[in-house]
Amino acid sequence: MSSENLTQSPEQPHHKPRVAVVFGGRSSEHAISVVTAGAVLRSIDRSKYEVLPIGITIDGRWALTADAPEQMAIADRRLPSVEDLAESEDGRVLLPVDPASREVVYTEPGAVPKALGDVDVVFPVLHGPYGEDGTLQGLLELSGIPYVGAGVLSSAVGQDKEYMKRIFTSFGLKVGPYLVIRPREWEHDEAGARRRIVDFAGEHGWPLFVKPARGGSSMGISKVEGLSDLDEAMEEARGHDPKILIEALVRGREIECGVLEFEDGPRASVPAEIPPVSSHDFYDFEAKYIDSATGIVPAPLTAEQTAQVRRLAVEAFEAASCEGLVRADFFLDEEGEFVINEINTLPGFTPISMYPRMWQESGIEYPELVDLLIQAALRRSTGLR
Known part of the structure; x- marks a missing residue:
């Protein structure tokens, strides 16, 4: 041509x-x-x-x-x-x-x-x-x-799990216990960083999750059962990002919820639940993409819990100044409270991914979802919000 x-x-x-x-x-x-x-x-x-x-x-x-x-x-x-x-x-x-x-x-x-x-x-x-x-x-x-999707600020916030959690906390959203190990600390005071991790484990217990602070698709994440596993986990995480996030285990159910921008503002989908994957320690990259482990849509929650997690998902979307789409990931802990784990400003978006599946269950098929996102981007180009 x-x-x-x-x-x-x-x-x-x-x-x-x-x-x-x-x-x-x-x-x-x-x-x-x-x-x-x-x-x-x-x-x-x-x-x-x-x-x-x-x-x-x-x-x-x-x-x-x-x-x-x-x-x-x-x-x-x-x-x-x-x-x-x-x-x-x-x-x-x-x-x-x-x-x-x-x-x-x-x-x-x-x-x-x-x-x-x-x-x-x-x-x-x-x-x-x-x-x-x-x-x-x-x-x-x-x-x-x-x-399509989030702007500069919300994209950066959505990628950096440390600052994401700080913003959520400032807006009154509950997050789980975490610790940040910065590159300079690990490189110049590794012994001090280890002591901080051991103290954190002493307060919150093992296992801990060691993950890149800026990453996705569950890459570089390790479930650490004790101090003997720490070196390998840190090396794996640092292969993806020099800043490391250490998270305590939140015991409870994994619940996800999609948020989509419409002309009148963001709305939440029906939520989904990610059940434990028997062949994997947690919902890691292999489970998600290679073995195609799947979630339950809609999540088996009460009407009150469903309404609550949908409200919290939209609050997270607004707290991070997001646009277009977000998948918000929560734990429903043993006390019955929703703890936000993270948001994804560009979540997995294949037809079998959780975000499109949640919207399909909410009445929006995949091609319509793609069209709505393009239309939202075109509206923003004309100044219409």
């Missing part, structure tokens, strides 16, 4: 909004992002939107990729990657840096740059650092391109 056919002038806007689905990225959640993008590409209404798939390789190259959802799934326990989908090993997609232009350009060595036309909205489906943490959102703000 020629650049003349792809490029649109401001006086002659697209007949249909063009959605750039951006996926992959430099984080350890690269493959899960590719899987999510495949589901989104499969579900976008092509009679309503034009679609431009853009993958970011693990080394950070923005690549034009095949629009091939069938190649973007986990198959025989093999994880997909952007490198497998890129149309060229050297081609690069360049976003505009001038808010007056939304034209995307494609370059290859030795070739004349090719205009791919304007982009009306970006649907980012990147998980983890360099995508879900506010960095991509900041780039899109500079470019003046509307995008």
